[in-house]
Amino acid sequence: MPQGSRENILHRVRTALGRSAGQPPSEAPPVRLRIPEVDMEARIASLRMRIEALAGATHRVATAEDARALVAGIVAGRPTVASNSPYLAECGIASLPGVRTGIRETDDMRTAAAAAEVGITSADYALADTGTLVMISSPAEARLVSLLPILHVAVVPRERILTGLDELFTLLPKPADQTSSMVLITGPSRTADIEQILVRGVHGPGQITVIIVG
Amino acid sequence: MGKRVSLFVTCMVDQLFPKVGMAMAGVLERLGYEIDFPEDQTCCGQPAFNSGYREEARAAARHFLKVFEACEQIVAPSGSCTSMVTHHFAELFHKEPETLARVHALEKRVWEFSSFLTEVAGVEDVGARFEEVVTFHDGCHALRELGIRSAPRRLLAKVRGLELREMVPAEECCGFGGTFSVKFAELSGAMARTKIEAIVKTGANTVVSLDPSCLMQIQGALSRAGSGIRTMHLAEVLASR
Amino acid sequence: MSGEFDQKIHQTLEDANLQLAIYTATGRLKERRIEVVASEALPDYQELRTQANALKKHAIENLDYYLEEFERNVTAHGGKVVYCKDATEVSDFVLSLAREKGSRLIVKSKSMTTEEVDLNERLEHHGLESVETDLGEYILQLAHEKPYHIVAPALHKTRYDVADIFEKNLHVPRETVVEKQTAIARAVLRQKFLEADIGISGANFLVADSGAVVIIENEGNARLTTTAPKIHIAVAGIEKVIPRAQDVATFLKLLARSATGQLLSVYASFLSGPRRPGEVDGPEEFYVVLVDNGRTKLLPDKAKRQSLYCIRCGACLNTCPVYRKIGGHSFPWVYSGPIGAIITPQFMGVSHEPGLPFASSLCGACGEVCPVKIDIPKVLLDLRSDVKKTETREKQNRLEKLAFKAFAWVVTHPRIYEFLGRVASSMAPSGNGGWIRSVPPPMNLAPVRAWLSQRDLPPPPSKSFREMWRRR
Known part of the structure; x- marks a missing residue:
């Protein structure tokens, strides 16, 4: 396989900048992260408002049992795949009839997620000020569950709701240390590539439902 | 003094x-x-x-x-x-x-x-009277390089009899651009005509600006279009009594 | 100025439907941006711009350091970094990898860098199928066209154009409802995603301290491209590197707002290396192709290197009164609008299209909206000077040079200046009280004719200001 032009390019860069190999960088601008103080009720209100503004649905339930009942109603017999999130198991969602879960093999996951109409996940965090779900890929959360089915349902305990991006990056200064993939999801998949007409569900889920527990 | x-x-x-x-x-x-x-x-x-x-x-x-x-x-x-x-x-x-x-x-x-x-002079009311409906065109360099936005509007607000109607957008270039206006004449002309559409929509009969070059472009295009709308420099409005 | 550039501008200006499409689409994007960056909506917008500019400046000034740090961290996460100096090296790398793995089908998500190096054409030439999956890019690939706009590639296509393109290429019944057209593309491309051997993406940012590639999108096609196939190759310009993952927060707040008026794009993926042990899905192999393709030529000049700060949001296109008239395809290369006008001459050489830096009224709207504060008008002025230096050296455009030499002489000799003014004024037609529509010889020089092709000229005043002043 061609090895490319590593030395050539680095040499050109250094020559142009007047730097030498191994020279430490100049001082970087300080990191700019500002975390506002927002109480939990206001966060929940903001999260719901933002998601709904993007045509997503939100529900707030008091208990895990309520979440399970709600999800059972949403699934309503449709082919469904659920992630391996311990939280979904805790809520009893993983054991709902007709919900496929516990998938550990890539090929099984592709087949199951491609065939499913509903994909159920939890989320590692949610960001209140933008209506965003933070999905960290792990044995518990596969990437395809929130991507291939046309409906994505996320069940999120309220304590995972952060104020916004700055709090997320304060908690996770280097997401790559723990995962090969962190995805921020803000609303359903969309396009406006034809005549600027908004169409949802162009490649990913066209509908997103977020259930806040607690 | x-x-x-x-x-x-x-x-x-x-x-x-x-x-x-x-x-x-x-x-x-x-x-x-x-x-x-x-x-x-x-x-x-x-x-x-x-x-x-x-x-x-x-x-x-x-x-x-x-x-x-x-x-x-x-x-x-x-x-x-x-x-x-x-x-x-x-x-x-x-x-x-x-x-x-x-x-x-x-x-x-x-x-x-x-x-x-x-x-510098610290005035807004220069004692002018100008009984017309005017619209104001922001010259690009005054607006974006010098940051002048409110000064001409404050001065116009104090002119007796004058009604200011803002065009949308007031801050879009008229297309003059110096030698651009002749190097890319057709393009420059198209930009001027878009500007004129915005001017006409206000119903104003006078376009005011801070730059004679913008006014030459706008008046040149208005005249070519056979429009009766005239252009004036702010100084000419403020000199009217 | 080449005939081709002028010709394309003329054709676009003549096409009333296209004029309306460009003006409406850019106008909408422009208005949306204004709403979400307003101080009520984002009080620290200007501070974020300042921070973004400082970060980009710092990253570019220490580019070799951050590239090496990025490379170390990608490698530590099990990925591989390949440096390519030009288009041939990029396609050679992809081709040899495809051969080694026995790959045939490639899915691609949007990447301006791969447009730069004509990657699809090169891969197809060697018998690989390479499918664009962003809806707009897919439409253009079927139509064999280049992107019209950095973020809205098919901005110039109507639903009826799309109906024709789909009918002809996909052999589906003619469909003009946009939702249904989108569903057709979803079905066709979903199959491609599931069958593809390799996914090629671009990258919005390369995070040095994490070895991560950050990809921002709305459709989900980039997520599919980087998740479904066994191999993920990210192709990115070397200037995309930023120091820390924490810096991404600053850019995320600016990018979607500036591009489409969204608070965040639908998907922001941070990808680092192939899937880790225990992870259920994701690629087995992860490559980052770092592309020079002319970028290092921009580094020596301390002022012009800021052109490399661009995060490809397209805000300068939407606000530019020139882009809004001449559209994307008038520009001589893949990058259009104000940013295209400053990077194209630097990548391709100023002689490639010497008229390009002059196709601007220097209104400054681009610099005002740039989220990373690139002083585009300043770079345009510097490039104009470069063009004239080259022309002088190569003895081109000598008449214009002579005219400006004469200008300099006249304006430094006030008596001559006054005399010539009086002569010109006496020779000009009077206009009979109105503005002048035509000028007879010998005053009808080329610039005068050009002006008069569009507008009238002011009648000469009976006296200049200085004469009036003396006599008052």
Whole structure:
């Protein structure tokens, strides 16, 4: 396989900048992260408002049992795949009839997620000020569950709701240390590539439902 | 009072729109300024600078420095020419520290007309009366390089009988752009016609601006379209009684 | 100015439907941006711009350091970094990898860098199928066209154009409802995603301290491209590197707002290396192709290197009164609008299209909206000077040079200036009280004719200002 032009390019860069190999960088601008103080009720209100503004649905339930009942109603017999999130198991969602879960093999996951109409996940965090779900890929959360089915349902305990991006990056200064993939999801998949007409569900889920527990 | 101000009328006003210069002088005199017109003035050099001819622009800039260096305050009826002096002369002399120091000493004393009135003279009401419906076009260099947005509007608000109707968008370029207007004439003309559509929508009968070059472009296109809407420099409006 | 550039501008201006499409689409994007960056909506917008500019400046000034740090961290996460100096090296790398793995089908998500190096054409030439999956890019690939706009590639296509393109290429019944057209593309491309051997993406940011590639999108096609196939190759310009993952927060707040007026794009993926042990899905192999392709030529000039700060939001296109008239395909290369006008001459050389830096009224709207504060008008002015230096050296455009030499002489000799003014004024037609529509010889020089092709000229005043002043 061609090895490319590593030395050539680095040499050109250094020559142009007047730097030498191994020279430490100049001082970087300080990191700019500002975390506002927002109480939990206001966060929940903001999260719901933002998601709904993007045509997503939100529900707030008091208990895990309520979440399970709600999800059972949403699934309503449709082919469904659920992630391996311990939280979904805790809520009893993983054991709902007709919900496929516990998938550990890539090929099984592709087949199951491609065939499913509903994909159920939890989320590692949610960001209140933008209506965003933070999905960290792990044995518990596969990437395809929130991507291939046309409906994505996320069940999120309220304590995972952060104020916004700055709090997320304060908690996770280097997401790559723990995962090969962190995805921020803000609303359903969309396009406006034809005549600027908004169409949802162009490649990913066209509908997103977020259930806040607690 | 001993308030003294020197006029840089710009080559365009000198050669094509002298009434604008006279109106500006009239307003300043009414405010009690003693007016000085350095006779050796010509052009700020912007046409050469914007066309990529730095050496030729430098020659013009050097001449400007020589002519105006001794003046206390300098006022110009153009945001674009003012900005050439205050924002671009320095670029021309970055390799000549002594000239650069002279430029920096001068650039603080060069003012676009409307901001001179509001910031130096400290007036908004110059006692003008102009009973027309007008719309205001923001010249790009006044707006974006000099940050002048409110000064002309505050001055117009105090003109008796005048109704200001903002066009949407007021801040979009008229398409003049110096030699751009002839190098890309068709494109420049298309931009002017878009500007005119915005002007016509306001129902105003007069377009006011701070820059004679924008006004030449807009009036030129209005005239070609057979429109009765006229253009006026702010100084001409403020000189009306 | 080349005939081709002028010709394309003329054709676009003549096409009334296209004029309306460009003006409406850019106008909408422009208005949306204004709403979400307003101080009520984002009080620290200007501070974020300042921070973004400082970060980009810092990253570019220490580019070799951050590239090496990025490379170390990608490698530590099990990925591989390949440096390519030009288009040939990029396609050679992809081709040899495809051969080694026996790959045939490639899915691609949007990447301006791969447009730069004509990657699809090169891969197809060697018998690989390479499918664009962003809806707009897919439409253009079927139509064999280049993107019209950095973020809205098919901005110039109507639903009827799309109906024709789909009918002809996909052999489906003619469909003009946009939702249904989108569903057709979803079905066709979903199959491609599931069958593809390799996914090629671009990258919005390369995070040095994490070895991560950040990809921002709305459709989900980039997520599919980087998740479904066994191999993920990210192709990115070397200037995309930023120091820390925490810096991404600053850019995320600016990018979607500036591009489409969204608070965040739908998907922001941070990808680092192939899937880790225990992870259920994701690629088995992860490559980052770092592309020079002319970028290092921009580094020596301290002022012009800021052109490399661009995060490809397209805000300068939407606000530019020139782009809004001449559209994307008038520009001589893949990058259009104000940013295209400053990077194209630097990548391709100023002689490639010497007219390009001059196709601007220097209104400054681009610099005002740039989220990373690139002083585009300043760079345009510098490039104009470069063009004239080259022309002078190569003895081109000598008449214009002579004219400006004469200009410099006249404006430094006030008596001559006054005399010539009087002569010109006496020779010009009077206009009979109105503005002038035509000028007879010898005053009808080319610039005068050009002006008069569109607008009238002011009648000469009876006296210049200085004459009036003396006589008052």
